[in-house]
Amino acid sequence: MLPTSDQYKRAVVSGNRSSAAIILFGVYDVTAKDDATLTAASQPFTSINAVKGDVREPDYRAGTFEQDYLNLDGSFYLMPDNVNPAQDILGWWSQQMSNSQGTFDEVDWGLSFKQTDYVSVPYDSRQNLTSVLSLETWIKFIDQDNRVIIEKSNNNTHFQFQSLQVNQGSLGAAGRIAFMVSTQPGDWVTNGSVATTLALNDGKWHHLVGTYDKASKTAKIYVDGVLNNTNTNITNVPTSNTSPLLIGSRSGVSGFGGSLKEIRLWNKALSLSEIQYSMTNSLTGSESGLVGYWRLREKSGIYAADSSPTTNRGTLVNSPDWIQYIPTITIQFASLHSSLGIGLFFGSSDCCSEFDVTWYRGASLIGYKQVTDNTLQDSNVPIAIENYNKIVIRLIKTVKPYRYARLMEIGFGLEEAFDNNELTIASITEEIDPISSALSVNTLKFTVLNKNQRFNMLNPEGVYAFLQRRQKIIAKSGLWMPDGTYEYLPMGTYYLSDWKNATGLTATLEATDVIGLLDRTTYRSSKFWVNEPVENVLRHILDDAGQFSLIVSASAASEKVTGYIPVKSHREAISNVLTATRNTLRVGRNGIINVIKVDYDTVLDTIRNDTLISGSPSIEQKPLVTSVEAKEYSYVLSPDTTELNNSTFSVVGTQTVFIEYGKAAANVSVTVTGSGSIVGSPVYSAVSVKLTITGNGSVTVKVTGRAYTEAARTVITQLAVIPAGEVPQTATISDNKLITGNGSLVATHVLNYLQRRISQKFGYWSNPAIQAGDCVSVETMFGSNRSGVVERQEITFAPKLIATLEVTG
Secondary structure (H helix, E strand, O other), X not given: OOOOHHHHHHHHHOOOOEEEEEEEEEEEOOOHHHHXXXXXXOOOOOOEEEEOOOOOXXXXXXXXXXXOOOOOOOEEEEEEOOOOHHHOOOOEEEEEEOEEOOEEOOOOEEEEEEOOOEXXXXXOHHHOOOOEEEEEEEEEOOOOOOEEEEEOOOOOOOOEEEEOOOOOOOOXXXXXXXXXXXXXXXXXXXXXXXXXXXXXXXXXXXXEEEEEEOOOOEEEEEEOOEEEEEEOOOOOOOOOOOOOEEEOOEOOEOOOEEEEEEEEEEOOOOOHHHHHHHHOOOOOOOOOOEEEEEOOOOOOOOEEOOOOOOOOOEEEEOOOEEEEOOOEEEEEEEEEEEEEEEEEEOOOOOOEEEEEEEEEEOOEEEEEEEEOOOOOOEEEEEEEEEEEEEEEEEEEEEOOOOEEEEOOEEEOEEEEEEEOOOEEEEEEEEEOOOOOOOOOOOEEEEEEEOHHHOOOOOOXXXXXXXXXXXXXXXXXXXXXXXXXXXXXXXXXXXXXXXXXXXXXXXXEEEEEOHHHHHOOOEEOOOOOXXXXXXXHHHHHHHHHHOOOOEEEXXXXXXXXXXXXXXXXXXXXXXXXXXXXXXXXXXXOOOOOEEEEOOOOOOOOEEEOHHHEOOOOOEEEEOOOOOEEEEEEEEEEEOOOOEEEEEEEEEEEEEEEEEEEXXXXXXXXXXXEEEEEEEOOOOEEOOOEEEEEEEEEEEEEEEEEEEEEEEEEEEEEEEOOOOOOOOOOOEEEOOOOOOOOOOHHHHHHHHHHHHOOOEEEEEEEOOOOOOOOXXXXXXXXXXXXXXXXXXXXEEEEEEOEOEEEEEEEO
């Protein structure tokens, strides 16, 4: 909970002005996560995707601040693409990590079959199921032929799993699996089986369950914990027989080629919840209804033990192979990367006690690290590796018995944490421009003790070589409260922009907020908008720049946009949108961009004289502006197609180019002549086209389309009365192609702001909940109060919490 205004005042008046500072610094290769392609061997899901953490703008003054859950911009979350995130099983791998007799066992084993080998389980009456049953297994195969996987049959009258060959009856194409209850007396396809609708012969592990209920004439088949198909017309009834249960074959023929493990036979039809539990848990063998459980973990020998109460041991025939399956993640990169290590974030107490990581450059092994006896949910592996393009991670053992391998996040680098013991000084500068003529960039600057020369560029084991621009930094400040506790507040999310080699006792690092990032990239993708909601336009710009979170207030969201944005930086493009819609923005302390209308009337805090450092504020009156002029545009789309650009240049190999039109256009097309040709499809916007061209010499690119004709007029808004003795002064709004039909409104908005001429500047014992853009009331030396908006503040939060504010009203 945030300190309330009264708590804060009691703290500072009583002299408890000390601060606790924390800076979390992600020393990651920030391009690696976007360059990575992941494959996960020995896991049941079809692929692994990187996903963002769910964050929201905290309500600081309501006391509902939540810990920022965003990673430090060098890692990603793992989520199987066929699992609902709400199920909270991110990054589960199928391999169970078991515990036997109190000692940790290697991660999972199984049997690999070669079509001529199998396991024979003797007849047992308790496994003669004719009314209700469930058959369960983990399976991995690539075969497309008609193969029997598991069967208990006598003249085709009992249950089996069977893989399907191409167009086998109406059950489907190659790679699908049928759960056959009985093939006689009627049509076995329609009346005796149910098949998956998915091909499972992809060489990956899948969890498979078939259930049968005679009373309801229903058979179901489940894949990876999800109901896949149902047949409610099962009239073929299985009959009792004395045949053995065969794993991997049908009476020694039609042998299965692939791998199996964790085979379970139940004398009941499992429910969906039971199946999902069974899929993600190793069983004890004493579960209700379990009449057969062949783990296939013996590792060697000719027997497969039955862990159920039936204890019906199977015998290996023709030597199927015992295979160890270690959950393995392979990460391939398109380019070379360097990092100070790797972080594995398991996210729960079900972490791995043993794992190893191998780094490669091409086929060459360039680094290896094994971790044993780990008990940490978030495990950092400190090893400096330069110029790698592949990482292989193996999860070998878990801390707890009977657990699955679980990994939620991988970081290409390590996280550094600095507190008051290492920070000699830390400060932030926050600004806001209420009329958005230029978007302000908030900054962080901090100096740390250079322990062990970590920031010395000559130190081969130091941090310096792995520093990169855009590495993410999160700052927090804790205020020492009267009750003896610290109340922590976020001080912002920043991205490393500059650092200095330190050979002495300290190192200084500087960072900017997200707006600083937007100043370094170019926006060429403008549409021509007509009465478009401002939020849609802003999201288009931010999506073009990368993944940035945005919140638009209700008052700001009502504005509409017409026109286009010429090629410029993303920061300038957003400034154009905000100026034209009379909005502004500030970056929240959690890094989220907030678009708002500045509120000059709602006072959020009162700054009293007894919290000021140097007595009364210094007061300045800004120059008087008597009028504002703006250029207002209108557009007409030409009915004729004309040439927009004609460029000739040299291309050797394949390269991507942007061709600008010089004006907004629609219905654009492009032709390339000479020693080159277009690869793929051009990407058109209202102002440019993006082309990939391959060639070996001079090429000519001709762009044609229908251009928008522009007409501009100057709009001037001025004060009704100019004070005596004042000289008229005019402010001009920068050229903005989005000011269309609303020039007077925009000019009036700017003129009204410029009449707020009183600026107060003062130092005080900071309330860190205050941000630039907040309306505050400042107590004057005469006992009255004067309100205004915080346009700039410099906060030092280590070693003490003090600030200098500039308030305009």
